[in-house]
Amino acid sequence: MQVTIKVFRYNPEKDKKPHYETYQLEADPTDRVLDLLEKVKGYKDGTLSFRRSCAHGVCGSDAMRINGSNKLACKALVHDFGAKITVEPILGLRVIKDLIVDMEPFFDNFRKVLPYFINDDPAPEKERYQSQEDRERFDDTTKCILCAACTTSCPSFWASDEYLGPSAIVNAHRFIFDSRDQGAAQRLKIMNEIMGVSRCHTVFNCTLACPREIQITKAIGEVKKALMTGSLE
Amino acid sequence: MKTHQFEVLVVGAGGAGLMAGLYASRTAKTAIISKLYPTRSHTGAAQGGVGAALGSSEEDHPEWHTYDTVKGSDYLGDQDAIEFMCEEAVAAVYELEHMGLPFDRTPEGKISQRPFGGHTNNVTGKPVMRACHAADRTGHMILQTLYQQCIKNNVTFFDEYQVVDLLMTNGKAAGVVAIEIATGEMHVFQAKAVIFATGGHGRIWEITSNAYAYTGDGVAITLRRGIPAEDMEFFQFHPTGIYKLGILITEGVRGEGGILINGKGERFMEKYAPTVKDLASRDVISRAIYMEVRDGNGVNGKNYVYLDVRPESVNHYAALDGRKRPDGSPFVVTGEEILSKLPDIVDFCRVYLGVDPITQPMPIQPTAHYAMGGIPTNQFGEVKKDENKTIIPGLYAAGECACVSVHGANRLGTNSLLDIIVFGKHAGLRAAEFSKGADFQPLPADPTAFAQAQFEGFLKGDGRENAFDIAMEMKKVMFDDMGIFRSGKGMQNALEKVRELKERFKHVRVQDTGKIFNMDLINAWELGNLLDLAEVTTVSALARTESRGGHSREDYPSRDDQNWLKHTFAWVNETGKIELKYQPVTITKYQPKARVY
Numbered sequence: 001m002q003v004t005i006k007v008f009r010y011n012p013e014k015d016k017k018p019h020y021e022t023y024q025l026e027a028d029p030t031d032r033v034l035d036l037l038e039k040v041k042g043y044k045d046g047t048l049s050f051r052r053s054c055a056h057g058v059c060g061s062d063a064m065r066i067n068g069s070n071k072l073a074c075k076a077l078v079h080d081f082g083a084k085i086t087v088e089p090i091l092g093l094r095v096i097k098d099l100i101v102d103m104e105p106f107f108d109n110f111r112k113v114l115p116y117f118i119n120d121d122p123a124p125e126k127e128r129y130q131s132q133e134d135r136e137r138f139d140d141t142t143k144c145i146l147c148a149a150c151t152t153s154c155p156s157f158w159a160s161d162e163y164l165g166p167s168a169i170v171n172a173h174r175f176i177f178d179s180r181d182q183g184a185a186q187r188l189k190i191m192n193e194i195m196g197v198s199r200c201h202t203v204f205n206c207t208l209a210c211p212r213e214i215q216i217t218k219a220i221g222e223v224k225k226a227l228m229t230g231s232l233e
Numbered sequence: 234m235k236t237h238q239f240e241v242l243v244v245g246a247g248g249a250g251l252m253a254g255l256y257a258s259r260t261a262k263t264a265i266i267s268k269l270y271p272t273r274s275h276t277g278a279a280q281g282g283v284g285a286a287l288g289s290s291e292e293d294h295p296e297w298h299t300y301d302t303v304k305g306s307d308y309l310g311d312q313d314a315i316e317f318m319c320e321e322a323v324a325a326v327y328e329l330e331h332m333g334l335p336f337d338r339t340p341e342g343k344i345s346q347r348p349f350g351g352h353t354n355n356v357t358g359k360p361v362m363r364a365c366h367a368a369d370r371t372g373h374m375i376l377q378t379l380y381q382q383c384i385k386n387n388v389t390f391f392d393e394y395q396v397v398d399l400l401m402t403n404g405k406a407a408g409v410v411a412i413e414i415a416t417g418e419m420h421v422f423q424a425k426a427v428i429f430a431t432g433g434h435g436r437i438w439e440i441t442s443n444a445y446a447y448t449g450d451g452v453a454i455t456l457r458r459g460i461p462a463e464d465m466e467f468f469q470f471h472p473t474g475i476y477k478l479g480i481l482i483t484e485g486v487r488g489e490g491g492i493l494i495n496g497k498g499e500r501f502m503e504k505y506a507p508t509v510k511d512l513a514s515r516d517v518i519s520r521a522i523y524m525e526v527r528d529g530n531g532v533n534g535k536n537y538v539y540l541d542v543r544p545e546s547v548n549h550y551a552a553l554d555g556r557k558r559p560d561g562s563p564f565v566v567t568g569e570e571i572l573s574k575l576p577d578i579v580d581f582c583r584v585y586l587g588v589d590p591i592t593q594p595m596p597i598q599p600t601a602h603y604a605m606g607g608i609p610t611n612q613f614g615e616v617k618k619d620e621n622k623t624i625i626p627g628l629y630a631a632g633e634c635a636c637v638s639v640h641g642a643n644r645l646g647t648n649s650l651l652d653i654i655v656f657g658k659h660a661g662l663r664a665a666e667f668s669k670g671a672d673f674q675p676l677p678a679d680p681t682a683f684a685q686a687q688f689e690g691f692l693k694g695d696g697r698e699n700a701f702d703i704a705m706e707m708k709k710v711m712f713d714d715m716g717i718f719r720s721g722k723g724m725q726n727a728l729e730k731v732r733e734l735k736e737r738f739k740h741v742r743v744q745d746t747g748k749i750f751n752m753d754l755i756n757a758w759e760l761g762n763l764l765d766l767a768e769v770t771t772v773s774a775l776a777r778t779e780s781r782g783g784h785s786r787e788d789y790p791s792r793d794d795q796n797w798l799k800h801t802f803a804w805v806n807e808t809g810k811i812e813l814k815y816q817p818v819t820i821t822k823y824q825p826k827a828r829v830y
């Protein structure tokens with residue numbers, strides 16, 4: 001089929017402001033939007049810049065806005081969008097060039113939530129035991145690939161990138177609800193700060209945007225509840 | 234030009250690089266440089282599991298793991314290194330757990346393990362549960378956990394810096410040259426020790442499970458600096474990639490009871506590996522699929538077969554095989570259990586194929602997957618500069634870009650995640666220790682000259698050729714003639730084609746002349762690496778007149794231990810000619826014998 005792909009373009013070395021370029025391509029309905037971008041880059045305009053690596057939705061490189069919603073270009077198939085496809089960078093982070101945004105504020109927020117295992121007891125010789133139920137408790141939030149699709153779909157994050165954002169809270173949740181971890185109190189304190197979970201107004205954009213189908217709003221809700229009740233039950 | 238100084242530099246932030254960085258940074262001033270954000274590294278794509286003889290649910294021993302790995306390698310693996318890795322495996326996996334890695338659990342709360350191809354109970358010959366897993370995203374969990382530990386320990390990172398050259402002075406490592414991708418600026422990193430952990434090069438082939446970033450940068454850079462590449466002819470084709478796309482379907486699917494079915498509805502692996510059937514080694518299964526397709530047994534006359542993990546099929550064949558749970562009860566699964574153990578696989582099939590594996594079989598074909606060959610090292614990650622095991626002071630390599638060699642001619646599933654944590658750690662430890670007793674080597678007068686010249690070339694080409702076309706043609710000929718089955722004639726054809734492409738590549742001119750995120754320029758340089766490695770791979774393969782593991786020749790169908798029980802070392806000399814030498818395999822306990830599954 002013939003596809004018209006309209007791509008947000010901005011080269012800070014040349015352009016005063018961003019513009020859009022439109023390309024016509026022959027495509028299969030099952031092609032990935034990423035495949036189209038590769039073709040544009042290979043045959044139409046080598047200057048088009050975007051990040052990508054795994055090409056199957058596990059590395060988190062290529063979150064972008066496709067026809068207005070946040071997707072991984074490698075997990076978005078042409079037949080889901082039809083013959084007219086518009087591709088733009090994710091919102092709320094500074095555009096560096098074309099579809100590439102500055103990820104540093106996003107990773108800064110990630111680093112703020114103590115995103116690592118805390119347990120100062122001496123480790124046993126073998127593994128720390130954990131029941132299947134306890135392991136299941138935080139399974140969903142271990143799936144996060146830090147692609148920023150959720151955080152950059154959140155109106156509270158657009159309002160201020162000081163807000164930790166859904167992804168950072170998801171990563172806090174992953175440790176707060178891990179029965180082996182001892183850092184929950186410290187993390188909950190961070191969650192309770194002014195730029196923490198109170199900024200979430202349950203708009204649900206994040207949950208819809210997550211390419212890993214993490215129940216993000218639910219996870220944030222669980223963190224809020226833990227703050228209110230003081231219990232991790 | 235900016236310069237930096239670190240005692241230890243790690244190039245690459247996948248599992249091997251992060252492990253090396255974590256260990257080196259405990260005692261030495263260390264930085265990790267990566268062209269991708271660390272969490273984008275391809276370790277995150279690994280699915281099925283990491284191998285270690287924990288014996289969570291049934292009897293297992295590191296010696297069994299060692300023997301299976303030696304056999305899986307088709308006796309080309311160095312047995313001292315294999316034994317070292319399999320012994321270290323148990324503590325290494327427990328260490329990951331202590332770092333917080335969320336492994337799946339057994340009912341008793343231990344680390345859960347599943348069967349995987351080629352891993353057996355050495356007494357009964359039956360599959361053993363040795364792959365420690367976290368659903369079908371074990372690699373994701375390893376990558377995340379190690380990155381989290383690096384944050385906790387304040388490890389220094391240079392993210393999105395592309396290393397493009399290795400600096401050597403007086404025969405010792407002196408540092409690297411890197412491009413800061415966001416600015417296009419060249420940086421010089423001076424170091425006492427440099428560790429390459431840059432991953433594989435599967436982008437040489439058309440159908441591949443490998444990421445765009447898998448362009449073999451580390452091996453290409455070291456080859457240009459006169460360092461050999463070992464066993465490059467051995468590249469693994471994984472039997473189960475999604476038809477046409479090559480996206481991997483983990484062997485864990487067969488570990489959970491999935492079976493391979495040809496177009497006639499037959500479970501064909503019974504013919505090729507009567508004892509372990511669908512859990513034979515990867516090279517064996519990929520060849521079986523190829524032969525089924527060649528004999529007209531593909532599905533609908535096409536070049537694919539089915540991987541079937543529908544509960545009714547799994548239960549049917551498990552009953553025929555008499556497969557039992559560890560508690561002795563019959564092996565029976567439900568759709569829900571499959572979904573909970575293989576959620577990502579189910580998702581990939583639904584998204585990319587519109588197929589639901591719980592109710593439909595998956596169309597699969599072999600896909601280029603793993604580089605057994607690479608930068609030659611010993612078990613401490615020290616790089617060897619020749620076939621006499623001479624070490625280059627200060628230079629290390631670990632992970633998929635290295636060849637220790639523990640995988641020999643064919644890697645067993647789960648042994649790469651093991652390789653990266655064991656050898657990543659030891660390379661890090663050794664490099665830090667070395668740096669304590671060593672001085673910085675002086676940098677060459679114009680350290681960026683060699684790299685600069687390579688990049689300027691891409692801006693000056695006459696533009697008669699398109700890089701994208703060259704890449705496509707390379708991938709196609711390498712898949713057709715340097716794939717699962719090879720022949721002298723086919724390989725010669727591939728070699729001529731690759732050489733032609735290398736000539737044509739000189740005419741490429743990149744369109745982007747800017748500084749900021751010039752991916753056009755960087756991707757062109759990466760394509761040059763792939764072309765170089767494609768040539769070295771083909772020359773190494775042509776010379777080896779036998780079939781062993783992943784290198785299977787129609788004109789030399791049997792293994793020839795008399796002449797070929799040896800590792801290939803390939804050099805690219807100043808005129809661009811490839812020279813080959815050989816190093817004997819280290820054999821300790823296991824004398825080569827016929828390999829039957």
Ligand SMILES: Cc1cc2nc3c(=O)[nH]c(=O)nc-3n(C[C@H](O)[C@H](O)[C@H](O)COP(=O)(O)OP(=O)(O)OC[C@H]3O[C@@H](n4cnc5c(N)ncnc54)[C@H](O)[C@@H]3O)c2cc1C
Binds near residue numbers: 396
């Ligand atoms: C789909 C898939 C599934 C797999 N499943 C399993 C499994 O279940 N079990 C198993 O044991 N193995 C598995 N493997 C193999 C295993 O995952 C890899 O071999 C292993 O993770 C490689 O790790 P690494 O650290 O060597 O490289 P990577 O994780 O790929 O890291 C390479 C790093 O090098 C950096 N880099 C590369 N070039 C440069 C440069 N020029 N400058 C700067 N940085 C650079 C990259 O940014 C990256 O950080 C699988 C592989 C694939 C593709």
Ligand code: FES
Binds near residue numbers: 055057
């Ligand atoms: S390229 Fe990895 S998530 Fe899309």
